[in-house]
Amino acid sequence: MTSTTVPTELVRSAQTYFGRWKNAIRELGVIQRRKEYAETAAIRYGYESRRIWSDDAIKEALMSASLRDLTSMEFREQYGNMSESIDRRFGGVLKACESFGVPKLRRDNTDIYKFAGYAFEELVGELFTEIGMDIAKQQRFGDCIPDFVSGNTWYDAKLSEWTVHTSDTIKKYEPKCDRLVIVFLRGNITTDRMLTDKTRIVNVRHYVDQLPRISRGFYLRKFSEIEQRIEDEVA
Structure with a gap:
């Protein structure tokens, strides 16, 4: 923000009270707020992940x-x-x-993740139905069985935002669908971005927020219980 991109009256007022335009910028913390906005945007839109x-x-x-x-x-x-x-x-x-050459980290309890994954998938199906989505569950398309299908869009429910980077879901599903949506539980609750031209990744809170306020608490509580169960088991 420079003195040439704002109204002249504002520049004159700033000079009256602060002596110089740059002094006003510094005193009012504009630069800091712009920095904080940039950092927030980076987290929200995934720039930091790159x-x-x-x-x-x-x-x-x-x-x-x-x-x-x-x-x-x-x-x-x-x-x-x-x-x-x-x-x-x-x-x-x-x-x-x-x-x-670093000692390998401990492997996770796979049983709890299987249970939690199933519970999350079932709850997402209920949520989709409640917000009015017309979905079909576990339809087979050759060797692909997406969790949900709605029109030409496939949905895959994953426990964590980062899981998509260690699975072959995108590589396997994209050639056979028009659009793919990865819905996850654990990770950045503001995430809603395109990973590829076809694939979108979004936190499940995006769909919870489409419910009437009075109905959101049930799903938020159930999702929180799944997360807590995982934390209790792997602690």
């Missing part, structure tokens, strides 16, 4: 996680953006540990 992490930074984070005895899922929760980069470059957290 950050390029150095090998040293990744190794240091893995070493720290190993020393703290974190599971691979706990690592993803604490290093969300970095874990996406690790998935793209190494094919997963455990493979990155192997590549850097």
